[in-house]
Amino acid sequence: MAKINTVYLCQNCGHSAAKWLGKCPSCGQWNTFVEEYVTKESKSKPLLPSSTKAIPLKEVVSSETQRYVTKDHELNRVLGGGIVPGSLVLIGGEPGIGKSTLMLQAAIQMTGVKVLYISGEESESQIKLRAERISGENPECYICTEVKTQAIVHLAKELRPSLVVIDSIQTLRNEYIESAPGSVSQIRECTSDLMRFAKDENIPVFLIGHITKDGSIAGPKILEHMVDTVLQFEGDRHNTYRILRTIKNRFGSTSEIGIYEMQGTGLRQVSNPSEILISQRDEQVSGISISSALEGLRPLLIETQALVSSAVYGTPQRTANGYDGKRLNMLLAVLEKKCGFRLAVQDVFVNIAGGLRIDDPGIDLGIVSAILSSYHDIPLSDKAVFVGEVGLSGEIRSISRAEQRINEASKLGYEDIYISKSSLSGLNLKKLPIRVHAVSRMDEFFSLVFG
Ligand SMILES: [Zn+2]
Structure with missing residues (x-):
């Protein structure tokens, strides 16, 4: 029996409390607790025999050999050499910095690769308008405006793309959770839905996330812990240069950066930064x-x-x-x-x-x-x-x-x-x-x- 409970969750770190608190005992932030509804599974579940099996280490196939190398060399570098199948990647950045353009451009320029681009931020015609300004064409790039994770997972399982891009994690909602999109429990549940999809189907998923003024990704730190890779897209709005920085990477080094120049036709890779x-x-x-x-x-x-x-x-x-x-x-x-x-x-x-x-x-x-x-x-x-x-x-x-x-x-x-x-x-x-x-x-x- 599932039962709906209300809890108070810190919007910064995801700490939960039974009653409202002024200061979070876990991360020390003030005024971050918000009441949320969570569905609690009944605890008395019988231990079912599972189909989990162990395999010898030497029989495990290394993902290193299967990376998908994109045309964007800067993106390949920050990811540690290309996209790892089944990985969940978060791209954070301030609103308006060009995260959507970066991912839409990557999707369009992967000629012949089936990409599913899901937007909860823009309509299909707005995306089309933006795509027309970017050079490159990918007839296998599918666009969809959807915010419900169950529907997204269903669609992706049917379409079977090689890459899924979601713009943005803050707009997603899991229908079984009462809280508003962007709240801790929504972000946590939606991320775990997508993570399960990525791992089960071995399809990489890129999540776009907005960051707040103090530089952290809006929503809980939990998001950063859950995903495999965190990239940060930064730059000055008054400057045309943008830097893509690796913050966390389970599949490579975290000290890499990629440099781009924002142009009318999209983002140009700057291969010789000294220029x-x-x-x-x-x-x-x-x-x-x-x-x-x-x-x-x-x-x-x-x-x-x-x-x-x-x-x-x-x-x-x-x-x-x-x-x-x-x-x-x-x-x-x-x-x-x-x-x-x-x-x-x-x-x-x-x-x-x-x-x-x-x-x-x-x-x-x-x-x-x-x-x-x-x-x-x-x-x-x-x-x-x-x-x-x-x-x-x-x-x-x-x-x-x-x-x-x-x-x-x-x-x-x-x-x-x-x-x-x-x-x-x-x-x-x-x-x-x-x-x-x-x-x-x-x-x-x-x-x-x-x-
Ligand atoms: Zn906290």
Whole structure:
């Protein structure tokens, strides 16, 4: 006998309570409890003999060999090499950032592959209108507007597509649950319905999910735990570049990113990101340096712009765009204390070009170079790259994957690379196609670059 109960569920983490609470004891958020109806299965069920069987590990077929490689190389990369059959993938992003366009484009460009695109957000004619702007044609791309998971699963079982895309998880509803679409119990039940479908039929399902302003996917964290892969589509609405980032991946690395440019005809894959991250300069200006950051396994050359000017007010301003502000303060303190630069009375502004956010400490040396270049008003060579982590005592520490960074810089036509000495051990410097300047201390680096 099924019985309907009401419970209070935290909309942030899915914690359930018998009565309303102001603060969630599980995640600490305030005012997140909402009353929801859940159907509780009767507990006294006999233990039925099941058909579950165990098979020897060596007889299990590896999914690695069966990945479906799409035409979108950036999507393949963030997924770890292609779509794994039977996987459940969540694509999160702010409303209006282009998640639907990304998935519709992927669906249209999979020529000859049967794709079922389900939308609870737009009508068929709206989707058609959007699809007409995107280049590519897939006669096997089916469109449907439906929000009930039972109907979706039924339709997908009948049509047997190679991929199902659902826009969005927040619009779905399971008919056996009373709560409104987008609530914790609806999201949890709908996701588990689709997960069961994906695993049973071995058909991959992509779910689009909106994220809230604080960056979490609207609805419970449970959603992120349930799916196999979480991708985040991010970018500035005022900027045409978009980044697809892996947050969680059961089938690959989580540090990969894919870069796109939003155009009138859809999203263009940016296969050489350095083209957008480095501005073309005609004349030498001070305060600009090139560094190399690692995103996943890929070294990206990025441009740092810095401006140092005398502080007008008592407290100098420090602003960092695309870089950790606390780390900037640390670098300035090292320059002040260990290298004797009078930066405490200066405003310092640092900006990473292209709207990217970089966490790799390997770009410290690039940031420091741009700051010193602006401070002394001496332009740096536009053919030089600066890579190294700066330590608290003014030492330049080793960075990972030095060889790849050096090769990428030389491939893009750079002539000099200033890099931490300790990361060069084991490398044959004579063989490297670019002039390598090994540096181990900030004062040594300063006299080498600025004389
Ligand atoms: Zn909570």
